Amino acid sequence: MRTLAEINEKIIDKKAVVWTVEELKKRVQDIGVDQAFKTVDVICTGTFEPMESSGAIFNLGHTDPPIKIRQCWLDGVPAYAGFGAVDLYLGATAMVDYKAIGEMNDSENRPGNVNIERGGGHVIEDLIAGKPISLKAIGQVTDCYPRASFETNITRKTINQFYLYNPRNLYQNFIVGVNSSDRFLYTYLGPLQPTLGNAVYSNPGAIAPLFNDPDLELIGIGSRIFLGGGVGYVAWEGTQHFPLQKRLSNRTPIGPAATLALIGDAKTMSPKWVRGCYFNHYGPSLMLGVGIPFPVLDRKVIEHCAVADKDVVAPVIDFSIPRRVRPTFGLVSYAQLKTGRMTIEGKSVRVAPLASIALSRKVAEELKSWIEKGEFTLTDPVAPLPKDRAFMAQDLWGSQMTLE
Incomplete structure (x- = not known):
């Protein structure tokens, strides 16, 4: 032992x-x-x-005047903005939102300059690589967050937290x-x-x-x-x-x-x-x-x-x-x-x-x-992972659900 x-x-x-x-x-x-x-x-x-089933959480830092972001796109890819005012979550499988980034190309039903194969995973990779990413945000105007919209470029160095x-x-x-x-x-x-x-x-x-x-x-x-x-x-x-x-x-x-x-x-x-x-x-x-x-x-x-x-x-x-x-x-x-x-x-x-x-x-x-090289030591878990989780299917419930 x-x-x-x-x-x-x-x-x-x-x-x-x-x-x-x-x-x-x-x-x-x-x-x-x-x-x-x-x-x-x-x-x-x-x-x-x-x-x-991966993604990244960002804190952008507050603008002046402040904005309470409720919709946001990173290089045209939508990020979830239902947290704090400038906290975002970008899912790896999020897809480019064509309507949010320009006029539609009639012949192909998408903007001609958009890479349809680009998604949240590519944005995360580019940020990790230090590349600039365009950000477009729409805010909910309140007394403490009076700004209605915001556009800029961000990099991993210009935001606070950026973690997977x-x-x-x-x-x-x-x-x-x-x-x-x-x-x-x-x-x-x-x-x-x-x-x-x-x-x-x-x-x-x-x-x-x-x-x-x-x-x-x-x-x-x-x-x-x-x-x-x-x-x-x-x-x-x-x-x-x-x-x-x-x-x-x-x-x-x-x-x-x-x-x-x-x-x-x-x-x-x-x-x-x-x-x-x-x-x-x-x-x-x-x-x-x-x-x-x-x-x-x-x-x-x-x-x-x-x-x-x-x-x-x-x-x-x-x-x-x-x-x-x-x-x-x-x-x-x-x-x-x-x-x-x-x-x-x-x-x-x-x-x-x-x-x-x-x-x-x-x-x-x-x-x-x-x-x-002595650069990485091991840790004891603070708690075990559960060993008794069943796998439930959503359609087992439906009409069978009753109020307790």
Whole structure:
């Protein structure tokens, strides 16, 4: 047994032994679990993938005369202004509001100079990169906020707070999308070709952070993490957090399970690890790099982190059925997915990842370097994440709802 205080002392003294989770998996095969436990102090995991339930909170600072913003656009992308007078929230999937930024182009029904593939994630990336962003605001005139409107350019240096607050990141597992219909489908996994022409999976597999802490024993509220190239923290359970998902004997879930809500100072982040993206005929999103370090407190940490792609699975979901619960073609291992081919009902289907496996590795490696340099210590959670959340569907209530 080790304590977190002992591990942090070694980190500060630059004596900690730090491995990425891929290094751990390979070395366990050579030296075994017991020797790995005696050797390593911290295991670093990482992922780089689309995380559309993300966004940024801004405080602009007060104007003179003051304004109480009720509507606001950043480079034509609407931000939510239902907080304080100059507090805003910009969602990663918010889309350009054409009517708010100029006359419509009759031939295409949109302004000719507007990039239709630009959204909230791109604005967040540009602000992190230090680029200027146009701001247009409309205020509610009151005695204490007499200004009716305001237009300017902002950068990350000209606003007060600028931090990511992401309600749902880091799915512990996700799905594989396919399409058995006779037409293209454009989804949050990207285009799915007809008649099982391709398959797309999102999670990077056994290197993904939460696959390596299946019962959420190491990660919790207050855990310090790598977020977008800066330091972040686990703020709460993520939305749609579903730890009661069915699991294999190694405790890994067979489908979407635990999620995390994350927070971090965007002024310290890098556009290398926070990138706006666009899914054709679906909309904008955000590619985000997240890394989680696990302290090696006991032998069980090694056992969990040694899980291999052949030992974790995902459900193959048919998107051609437009329902919340879609038919499946069973489960497939991530080892099979990473070969680039899988077989569905006797047909060989091409497979591609939505997450960048290469950049997921780079996240873990960068976090490892921070720890080895003594620049990043680990934190004990201030509270555990819940392990008993059920997953409720909205249409179960409807007319059944009664007043108590």
